[in-house]
Amino acid sequence: MDTKKTSLYQLHQDSKAKFVEFAGYQMPIQYSEGIVEEHRFTRNHSGIFDVSHMGQLFIYGQDDLVDDLERIFPLDLKNLKLNHSKYSFLMSDNAGIYDDLIITKIKDGFLIILNAACKENDFKILKVLLNDKYKMILDEERSLIAIQGPKSAQILKSVIQGVENLNFMSGNWFTLDDHNIYVTRSGYTGEDGFEVSLTNEFADRFTRRLIDKGAKLIGLGARDTLRLEAGLCLYGHELSKEKTPVEANLKWAISKERILKGNFIGSDIITKQINNGVNKIRVGIKPEGRIIAREKTKIFNESNLEIGEITSGTFGPSVNGPVAMGYVKNKFSKKNTRIFLEVRGKMHPATICGLPFYKKSYVKGVN
Protein backbone atom coordinates (compact mmCIF):
# COMPACT_ATOMS: atom_id res chain seq x y z
CA MET A 1 0.00 0.00 0.00
CA ASP A 2 1.25 3.45 -0.90
CA THR A 3 1.94 5.77 1.96
CA LYS A 4 -0.37 8.75 2.14
CA LYS A 5 0.70 12.35 2.07
CA THR A 6 -0.88 15.24 3.93
CA SER A 7 -1.79 18.54 2.29
CA LEU A 8 1.38 20.05 3.71
CA TYR A 9 3.70 17.53 2.03
CA GLN A 10 5.03 20.08 -0.45
CA LEU A 11 5.59 22.60 2.33
CA HIS A 12 7.45 19.98 4.38
CA GLN A 13 9.67 19.27 1.37
CA ASP A 14 10.28 22.97 0.79
CA SER A 15 11.23 23.21 4.47
CA LYS A 16 13.83 20.41 4.11
CA ALA A 17 11.98 17.87 6.24
CA LYS A 18 13.36 14.43 6.90
CA PHE A 19 10.44 12.09 6.41
CA VAL A 20 9.44 8.95 8.24
CA GLU A 21 6.51 6.64 7.66
CA PHE A 22 4.05 6.94 10.49
CA ALA A 23 0.66 5.20 10.57
CA GLY A 24 0.70 4.90 6.78
CA TYR A 25 1.62 8.55 6.18
CA GLN A 26 4.82 10.24 5.05
CA MET A 27 5.37 12.55 8.00
CA PRO A 28 8.20 14.97 8.87
CA ILE A 29 10.28 13.66 11.76
CA GLN A 30 12.39 16.83 11.81
CA TYR A 31 13.48 19.77 9.71
CA SER A 32 16.96 21.16 9.14
CA GLU A 33 17.42 22.66 12.61
CA GLY A 34 16.94 19.36 14.39
CA ILE A 35 14.81 18.02 17.21
CA VAL A 36 16.42 19.86 20.13
CA GLU A 37 16.20 23.28 18.47
CA GLU A 38 12.62 22.59 17.29
CA HIS A 39 11.69 21.56 20.82
CA ARG A 40 13.16 24.73 22.32
CA PHE A 41 11.55 26.92 19.70
CA THR A 42 8.13 25.50 20.62
CA ARG A 43 8.73 26.08 24.34
CA ASN A 44 9.97 29.64 23.82
CA HIS A 45 8.12 30.81 20.74
CA SER A 46 5.63 29.05 18.52
CA GLY A 47 5.77 25.72 16.67
CA ILE A 48 3.48 24.45 13.91
CA PHE A 49 2.71 20.72 13.80
CA ASP A 50 1.08 18.97 10.88
CA VAL A 51 -1.24 16.51 12.60
CA SER A 52 -3.42 15.97 9.55
CA HIS A 53 -2.81 12.24 9.79
CA MET A 54 -5.02 12.19 12.86
CA GLY A 55 -8.65 11.26 12.41
CA GLN A 56 -11.37 13.91 12.44
CA LEU A 57 -14.57 12.02 13.04
CA PHE A 58 -17.81 13.96 12.84
CA ILE A 59 -20.88 12.22 14.25
CA TYR A 60 -24.21 13.94 13.73
CA GLY A 61 -27.24 13.46 15.95
CA GLN A 62 -29.25 14.93 18.80
CA ASP A 63 -30.29 13.72 22.27
CA ASP A 64 -30.27 9.99 21.55
CA LEU A 65 -26.72 10.34 20.18
CA VAL A 66 -25.69 11.82 23.54
CA ASP A 67 -27.29 8.84 25.33
CA ASP A 68 -25.63 6.35 23.00
CA LEU A 69 -22.19 7.97 23.31
CA GLU A 70 -22.50 7.96 27.10
CA ARG A 71 -22.79 4.18 26.87
CA ILE A 72 -19.39 4.23 25.12
CA PHE A 73 -17.37 7.02 26.75
CA PRO A 74 -16.96 7.52 30.53
CA LEU A 75 -18.00 11.17 30.22
CA ASP A 76 -20.82 13.38 31.36
CA LEU A 77 -21.74 14.34 27.80
CA LYS A 78 -25.20 15.62 28.75
CA ASN A 79 -23.54 18.50 30.53
CA LEU A 80 -20.82 19.09 27.99
CA LYS A 81 -21.42 22.60 26.69
CA LEU A 82 -21.42 23.53 23.03
CA ASN A 83 -17.84 23.86 21.71
CA HIS A 84 -16.30 22.37 24.84
CA SER A 85 -13.90 19.42 24.67
CA LYS A 86 -13.01 16.46 26.88
CA TYR A 87 -10.19 13.95 26.81
CA SER A 88 -11.44 10.36 26.82
CA PHE A 89 -10.93 6.78 25.62
CA LEU A 90 -12.53 4.19 23.43
CA MET A 91 -12.39 1.00 25.50
CA SER A 92 -13.03 -2.69 25.17
CA ASP A 93 -15.37 -4.58 27.53
CA ASN A 94 -12.28 -5.25 29.66
CA ALA A 95 -11.54 -1.51 29.78
CA GLY A 96 -8.49 -2.00 27.55
CA ILE A 97 -7.80 1.17 25.59
CA TYR A 98 -8.47 1.03 21.82
CA ASP A 99 -7.63 4.70 21.52
CA ASP A 100 -7.38 7.93 23.44
CA LEU A 101 -9.20 10.88 21.94
CA ILE A 102 -10.58 14.40 22.30
CA ILE A 103 -14.33 14.74 21.94
CA THR A 104 -15.89 18.15 21.29
CA LYS A 105 -19.57 19.06 21.33
CA ILE A 106 -20.41 20.80 18.06
CA LYS A 107 -23.71 22.22 16.87
CA ASP A 108 -25.21 19.10 15.31
CA GLY A 109 -23.27 16.42 17.11
CA PHE A 110 -19.70 15.69 18.09
CA LEU A 111 -16.22 15.98 16.65
CA ILE A 112 -13.79 13.31 17.82
CA ILE A 113 -10.05 13.58 17.18
CA LEU A 114 -8.50 10.11 16.89
CA ASN A 115 -4.98 8.78 16.65
CA ALA A 116 -3.81 8.16 13.09
CA ALA A 117 -2.90 4.52 13.66
CA CYS A 118 -6.26 3.79 15.31
CA LYS A 119 -8.74 5.87 13.34
CA GLU A 120 -9.94 3.25 10.85
CA ASN A 121 -10.45 0.66 13.57
CA ASP A 122 -12.13 3.21 15.86
CA PHE A 123 -14.52 4.10 13.06
CA LYS A 124 -15.53 0.45 12.59
CA ILE A 125 -15.96 -0.11 16.32
CA LEU A 126 -18.05 3.03 16.77
CA LYS A 127 -20.20 2.27 13.74
CA VAL A 128 -21.09 -1.10 15.23
CA LEU A 129 -21.60 0.28 18.74
CA LEU A 130 -23.89 2.99 17.39
CA ASN A 131 -25.80 0.46 15.24
CA ASP A 132 -25.24 2.60 12.16
CA LYS A 133 -27.89 4.97 13.49
CA TYR A 134 -26.04 8.23 12.87
CA LYS A 135 -24.28 9.97 10.06
CA MET A 136 -20.55 9.43 10.70
CA ILE A 137 -17.81 11.02 8.61
CA LEU A 138 -14.13 10.27 9.10
CA ASP A 139 -13.24 13.42 7.23
CA GLU A 140 -10.26 13.04 4.88
CA GLU A 141 -11.08 16.38 3.25
CA ARG A 142 -9.87 18.34 6.25
CA SER A 143 -6.35 18.93 7.55
CA LEU A 144 -5.41 19.47 11.19
CA ILE A 145 -2.69 21.94 12.11
CA ALA A 146 -1.55 22.50 15.69
CA ILE A 147 0.20 25.68 16.75
CA GLN A 148 1.86 25.44 20.16
CA GLY A 149 3.96 27.61 22.40
CA PRO A 150 3.79 30.94 24.25
CA LYS A 151 3.66 33.13 21.11
CA SER A 152 0.97 31.04 19.42
CA ALA A 153 -2.06 33.03 20.59
CA GLN A 154 -0.54 36.26 19.31
CA ILE A 155 0.48 34.71 15.98
CA LEU A 156 -2.79 32.88 15.36
CA LYS A 157 -4.88 35.92 16.31
CA SER A 158 -3.06 38.01 13.72
CA VAL A 159 -4.40 35.55 11.14
CA ILE A 160 -7.77 34.60 12.67
CA GLN A 161 -9.22 37.34 14.91
CA GLY A 162 -11.01 36.14 18.01
CA VAL A 163 -9.12 32.92 18.72
CA GLU A 164 -7.43 34.62 21.68
CA ASN A 165 -10.79 34.59 23.50
CA LEU A 166 -11.05 30.79 23.48
CA ASN A 167 -10.57 29.07 26.83
CA PHE A 168 -8.49 25.93 27.25
CA MET A 169 -10.34 22.85 25.96
CA SER A 170 -12.96 24.82 24.05
CA GLY A 171 -13.36 25.81 20.44
CA ASN A 172 -15.39 27.62 17.81
CA TRP A 173 -15.94 28.10 14.09
CA PHE A 174 -14.17 30.99 12.38
CA THR A 175 -14.19 32.18 8.78
CA LEU A 176 -11.06 33.10 6.87
CA ASP A 177 -11.06 33.88 3.15
CA ASP A 178 -14.46 32.14 2.89
CA HIS A 179 -13.11 28.97 4.48
CA ASN A 180 -14.76 27.47 7.54
CA ILE A 181 -12.18 26.78 10.18
CA TYR A 182 -12.75 25.05 13.51
CA VAL A 183 -10.24 26.12 16.15
CA THR A 184 -9.85 24.61 19.62
CA ARG A 185 -7.50 25.80 22.34
CA SER A 186 -5.69 22.55 23.03
CA GLY A 187 -2.64 20.58 22.12
CA TYR A 188 -0.20 17.97 23.27
CA THR A 189 3.04 19.71 24.12
CA GLY A 190 2.46 21.16 27.59
CA GLU A 191 2.23 24.62 26.05
CA ASP A 192 -0.62 26.99 25.38
CA GLY A 193 -1.80 26.44 21.84
CA PHE A 194 -4.48 25.67 19.31
CA GLU A 195 -5.56 22.97 16.92
CA VAL A 196 -6.97 24.19 13.65
CA SER A 197 -9.21 22.06 11.43
CA LEU A 198 -9.52 23.37 7.90
CA THR A 199 -10.06 22.18 4.34
CA ASN A 200 -7.14 20.43 2.64
CA GLU A 201 -7.03 22.97 -0.18
CA PHE A 202 -6.56 25.86 2.27
CA ALA A 203 -4.07 24.12 4.61
CA ASP A 204 -0.86 24.97 2.74
CA ARG A 205 -1.72 28.65 2.26
CA PHE A 206 -2.87 29.01 5.86
CA THR A 207 0.27 27.39 7.29
CA ARG A 208 2.56 29.56 5.16
CA ARG A 209 0.78 32.55 6.65
CA LEU A 210 1.62 31.35 10.18
CA ILE A 211 5.24 30.91 9.10
CA ASP A 212 5.27 34.49 7.75
CA LYS A 213 4.17 35.63 11.21
CA GLY A 214 7.17 33.93 12.83
CA ALA A 215 6.00 30.41 13.72
CA LYS A 216 8.14 27.47 12.56
CA LEU A 217 7.33 23.95 11.41
CA ILE A 218 8.15 21.29 14.01
CA GLY A 219 8.48 17.57 13.30
CA LEU A 220 7.21 14.46 15.05
CA GLY A 221 10.56 14.03 16.81
CA ALA A 222 10.14 17.20 18.86
CA ARG A 223 6.46 16.48 19.28
CA ASP A 224 7.52 13.32 21.11
CA THR A 225 10.08 15.02 23.39
CA LEU A 226 7.58 17.82 24.13
CA ARG A 227 4.72 15.51 25.08
CA LEU A 228 6.99 13.28 27.14
CA GLU A 229 8.29 16.24 29.15
CA ALA A 230 4.66 17.25 29.65
CA GLY A 231 3.91 13.75 31.01
CA LEU A 232 1.37 13.03 28.28
CA CYS A 233 0.63 9.51 27.04
CA LEU A 234 1.24 8.31 23.50
CA TYR A 235 -0.93 5.55 22.10
CA GLY A 236 1.06 2.41 21.30
CA HIS A 237 3.51 3.27 24.09
CA GLU A 238 1.83 4.24 27.38
CA LEU A 239 -1.59 3.20 26.12
CA SER A 240 -2.75 -0.04 24.50
CA LYS A 241 -5.48 -2.65 24.56
CA GLU A 242 -3.60 -4.31 27.43
CA LYS A 243 -3.90 -1.26 29.67
CA THR A 244 -6.86 0.46 31.30
CA PRO A 245 -7.30 4.19 31.98
CA VAL A 246 -6.95 3.52 35.72
CA GLU A 247 -3.65 1.69 35.18
CA ALA A 248 -2.56 4.53 32.89
CA ASN A 249 -3.15 6.92 35.84
CA LEU A 250 -5.77 8.77 33.81
CA LYS A 251 -8.57 8.37 36.34
CA TRP A 252 -8.98 12.17 36.30
CA ALA A 253 -10.41 11.91 32.77
CA ILE A 254 -13.28 9.67 33.91
CA SER A 255 -16.35 11.55 35.12
CA LYS A 256 -16.99 10.92 38.84
CA GLU A 257 -20.72 10.86 38.19
CA ARG A 258 -20.27 8.15 35.60
CA ILE A 259 -18.13 6.04 37.91
CA LEU A 260 -21.00 6.06 40.42
CA LYS A 261 -23.63 5.22 37.83
CA GLY A 262 -21.57 2.91 35.62
CA ASN A 263 -23.27 1.70 32.45
CA PHE A 264 -20.50 2.44 29.96
CA ILE A 265 -18.27 -0.01 28.14
CA GLY A 266 -15.61 -1.26 30.54
CA SER A 267 -17.34 0.28 33.59
CA ASP A 268 -17.28 -2.97 35.63
CA ILE A 269 -13.49 -3.21 35.42
CA ILE A 270 -13.00 0.53 35.90
CA THR A 271 -15.15 0.55 39.06
CA LYS A 272 -13.39 -2.52 40.41
CA GLN A 273 -9.95 -1.04 39.77
CA ILE A 274 -10.88 2.28 41.35
CA ASN A 275 -12.23 0.55 44.46
CA ASN A 276 -9.67 -2.24 44.82
CA GLY A 277 -6.59 -0.71 43.22
CA VAL A 278 -4.52 -1.91 40.28
CA ASN A 279 -1.51 -4.22 39.98
CA LYS A 280 0.51 -1.94 37.74
CA ILE A 281 0.40 1.80 37.21
CA ARG A 282 1.97 4.42 34.95
CA VAL A 283 4.61 6.60 36.62
CA GLY A 284 7.21 9.20 35.74
CA ILE A 285 10.82 8.06 35.91
CA LYS A 286 13.88 10.28 36.26
CA PRO A 287 17.16 8.48 35.51
CA GLU A 288 20.22 9.74 37.38
CA GLY A 289 22.99 11.20 35.25
CA ARG A 290 22.50 11.28 31.50
CA ILE A 291 21.57 7.67 30.73
CA ILE A 292 18.55 7.33 28.44
CA ALA A 293 16.23 4.40 29.13
CA ARG A 294 14.19 3.66 26.02
CA GLU A 295 10.94 1.79 25.57
CA LYS A 296 11.06 -1.84 26.86
CA THR A 297 13.87 -1.12 29.34
CA LYS A 298 13.33 -3.34 32.37
CA ILE A 299 12.81 -1.74 35.78
CA PHE A 300 14.08 -3.32 39.02
CA ASN A 301 13.70 -2.43 42.69
CA GLU A 302 16.56 -2.17 45.19
CA SER A 303 16.39 -5.94 45.86
CA ASN A 304 16.89 -6.64 42.16
CA LEU A 305 13.29 -7.74 41.67
CA GLU A 306 11.85 -6.90 38.26
CA ILE A 307 8.96 -4.51 38.86
CA GLY A 308 8.10 -3.08 35.47
CA GLU A 309 9.03 -1.68 32.08
CA ILE A 310 9.67 1.70 30.42
CA THR A 311 7.11 2.71 27.77
CA SER A 312 8.80 5.93 26.53
CA GLY A 313 12.19 7.41 27.29
CA THR A 314 14.25 10.13 25.73
CA PHE A 315 16.35 13.19 26.42
CA GLY A 316 14.22 16.15 27.50
CA PRO A 317 15.75 19.33 26.05
CA SER A 318 13.89 21.68 28.44
CA VAL A 319 14.64 19.49 31.46
CA ASN A 320 18.18 19.15 30.12
CA GLY A 321 18.33 15.51 31.05
CA PRO A 322 16.78 12.12 30.47
CA VAL A 323 13.08 11.58 31.15
CA ALA A 324 10.91 8.47 30.95
CA MET A 325 7.53 7.00 31.71
CA GLY A 326 6.70 3.40 32.40
CA TYR A 327 4.58 0.94 34.29
CA VAL A 328 5.61 -0.46 37.68
CA LYS A 329 3.90 -2.72 40.19
CA ASN A 330 1.61 -0.52 42.24
CA LYS A 331 3.40 -1.06 45.55
CA PHE A 332 6.62 0.37 44.08
CA SER A 333 4.91 3.36 42.49
CA LYS A 334 5.34 5.89 45.30
CA LYS A 335 7.15 9.11 44.43
CA ASN A 336 10.88 9.10 45.26
CA THR A 337 11.11 5.28 45.21
CA ARG A 338 14.61 4.37 44.11
CA ILE A 339 14.67 2.00 41.15
CA PHE A 340 17.18 0.59 38.66
CA LEU A 341 17.00 0.54 34.89
CA GLU A 342 18.76 -2.15 32.88
CA VAL A 343 20.39 -0.43 29.90
CA ARG A 344 22.80 -2.43 27.72
CA GLY A 345 23.28 -5.01 30.46
CA LYS A 346 24.10 -2.54 33.23
CA MET A 347 21.94 -1.29 36.09
CA HIS A 348 21.47 2.47 36.30
CA PRO A 349 19.81 4.20 39.27
CA ALA A 350 16.64 6.23 38.78
CA THR A 351 13.74 7.61 40.80
CA ILE A 352 9.97 7.40 40.48
CA CYS A 353 8.77 10.97 40.13
CA GLY A 354 5.67 13.06 39.65
CA LEU A 355 4.51 14.28 36.25
CA PRO A 356 4.93 16.46 34.31
CA PHE A 357 8.69 16.86 34.04
CA TYR A 358 8.09 20.27 32.56
CA LYS A 359 5.44 22.55 34.04
CA LYS A 360 2.50 23.39 31.83
CA SER A 361 1.60 26.92 30.99
CA TYR A 362 -1.94 26.46 29.69
CA VAL A 363 -4.11 29.53 29.57
CA LYS A 364 -7.19 29.75 31.81
CA GLY A 365 -8.03 26.30 33.06
CA VAL A 366 -11.75 26.60 32.43
CA ASN A 367 -13.17 23.17 31.83
Next chain:
Amino acid sequence: MSEVKYSKEHEWIKLEGDIATIGITKHATEMLGDIVFTELPEKGSSVEKDGAAGVVESTKAASDVYTPVSGEVVDLNQSIVDDPSKINQDPENSAWFFKLKIKDKSEMDTLMNKDEYDKFAKESSA
Protein backbone atom coordinates in the same frame (compact mmCIF):
# COMPACT_ATOMS: atom_id res chain seq x y z
CA MET B 1 52.22 13.58 8.38
CA SER B 2 49.38 11.58 9.83
CA GLU B 3 46.67 10.16 7.63
CA VAL B 4 42.99 10.04 8.53
CA LYS B 5 41.14 6.86 7.58
CA TYR B 6 37.48 5.92 7.74
CA SER B 7 35.39 2.82 8.54
CA LYS B 8 32.13 1.60 7.06
CA GLU B 9 30.57 2.20 10.47
CA HIS B 10 31.30 5.93 10.02
CA GLU B 11 34.23 6.30 12.40
CA TRP B 12 37.36 8.28 11.57
CA ILE B 13 40.80 7.32 12.85
CA LYS B 14 43.98 9.36 12.89
CA LEU B 15 47.26 7.57 13.58
CA GLU B 16 50.23 9.39 15.14
CA GLY B 17 53.10 7.03 16.02
CA ASP B 18 51.28 4.08 17.56
CA ILE B 19 48.50 6.20 19.08
CA ALA B 20 45.21 6.32 17.17
CA THR B 21 42.54 8.95 17.83
CA ILE B 22 39.02 7.80 16.97
CA GLY B 23 35.74 9.64 16.53
CA ILE B 24 32.59 9.59 14.40
CA THR B 25 32.25 11.35 11.07
CA LYS B 26 30.28 14.47 10.25
CA HIS B 27 28.13 12.29 8.01
CA ALA B 28 27.36 10.04 11.01
CA THR B 29 26.27 13.03 13.12
CA GLU B 30 24.03 14.25 10.33
CA MET B 31 22.31 10.88 10.20
CA LEU B 32 21.99 10.65 13.98
CA GLY B 33 20.66 14.15 14.62
CA ASP B 34 21.16 15.87 17.96
CA ILE B 35 23.44 13.75 20.13
CA VAL B 36 22.34 13.83 23.77
CA PHE B 37 24.26 10.98 25.39
CA THR B 38 27.71 9.44 24.99
CA GLU B 39 29.26 6.39 26.59
CA LEU B 40 32.97 5.65 26.13
CA PRO B 41 35.02 2.49 26.74
CA GLU B 42 36.97 2.19 30.00
CA LYS B 43 40.48 3.57 30.12
CA GLY B 44 42.96 0.68 30.18
CA SER B 45 40.53 -1.75 28.55
CA SER B 46 41.35 -3.62 25.36
CA VAL B 47 39.10 -3.29 22.36
CA GLU B 48 38.99 -5.49 19.27
CA LYS B 49 38.70 -4.29 15.67
CA ASP B 50 35.02 -3.83 14.70
CA GLY B 51 33.91 -4.40 18.31
CA ALA B 52 31.53 -2.05 20.15
CA ALA B 53 33.54 0.57 22.02
CA GLY B 54 30.97 3.12 23.04
CA VAL B 55 27.48 4.42 22.47
CA VAL B 56 25.98 7.60 21.12
CA GLU B 57 22.34 8.44 21.51
CA SER B 58 20.35 11.04 19.70
CA THR B 59 16.88 12.17 20.71
CA LYS B 60 15.69 9.43 18.37
CA ALA B 61 17.77 6.31 19.07
CA ALA B 62 20.91 4.71 20.46
CA SER B 63 23.79 3.58 18.21
CA ASP B 64 26.95 1.68 18.99
CA VAL B 65 30.31 3.19 18.22
CA TYR B 66 32.77 0.63 16.87
CA THR B 67 36.52 0.72 16.95
CA PRO B 68 38.04 0.41 13.47
CA VAL B 69 41.26 -1.12 14.89
CA SER B 70 42.33 -3.16 17.94
CA GLY B 71 44.25 -1.76 20.87
CA GLU B 72 44.34 -0.52 24.44
CA VAL B 73 42.30 2.52 25.45
CA VAL B 74 44.80 5.11 26.68
CA ASP B 75 42.72 8.30 26.73
CA LEU B 76 39.08 9.42 26.74
CA ASN B 77 37.44 12.69 25.77
CA GLN B 78 35.42 13.46 28.90
CA SER B 79 34.16 16.75 27.41
CA ILE B 80 31.82 14.90 24.98
CA VAL B 81 30.38 12.88 27.87
CA ASP B 82 29.70 16.08 29.81
CA ASP B 83 28.28 17.87 26.77
CA PRO B 84 27.38 15.47 23.95
CA SER B 85 26.19 18.33 21.73
CA LYS B 86 29.89 19.07 21.10
CA ILE B 87 29.89 16.02 18.82
CA ASN B 88 27.40 17.68 16.48
CA GLN B 89 29.44 20.88 16.51
CA ASP B 90 32.90 19.56 15.74
CA PRO B 91 32.79 15.79 15.12
CA GLU B 92 36.03 15.33 13.20
CA ASN B 93 38.26 17.43 15.40
CA SER B 94 37.78 18.45 19.05
CA ALA B 95 34.94 15.96 19.64
CA TRP B 96 37.14 12.85 19.32
CA PHE B 97 35.96 9.86 21.39
CA PHE B 98 38.99 7.86 22.58
CA LYS B 99 42.66 7.16 21.89
CA LEU B 100 44.11 3.71 21.42
CA LYS B 101 47.59 2.33 21.60
CA ILE B 102 47.17 0.20 18.52
CA LYS B 103 48.12 -3.45 18.33
CA ASP B 104 48.56 -4.01 14.64
CA LYS B 105 49.22 -1.13 12.24
CA SER B 106 48.30 -3.28 9.25
CA GLU B 107 44.64 -3.05 10.36
CA MET B 108 44.78 0.54 9.10
CA ASP B 109 45.13 -0.81 5.55
CA THR B 110 41.62 -2.30 5.66
CA LEU B 111 40.08 1.18 6.06
CA MET B 112 39.01 3.77 3.52
CA ASN B 113 40.75 7.04 2.67
CA LYS B 114 38.79 10.31 2.52
CA ASP B 115 37.74 10.04 -1.13
CA GLU B 116 36.66 6.43 -0.74
CA TYR B 117 34.71 7.25 2.40
CA ASP B 118 32.96 10.29 0.92
CA LYS B 119 31.84 8.13 -1.98
CA PHE B 120 30.73 5.36 0.39
CA ALA B 121 28.82 7.81 2.61
CA LYS B 122 27.09 9.35 -0.38
CA GLU B 123 26.05 5.96 -1.74
CA SER B 124 24.95 4.54 1.62
CA SER B 125 22.67 7.49 2.29
CA ALA B 126 21.24 7.59 -1.22
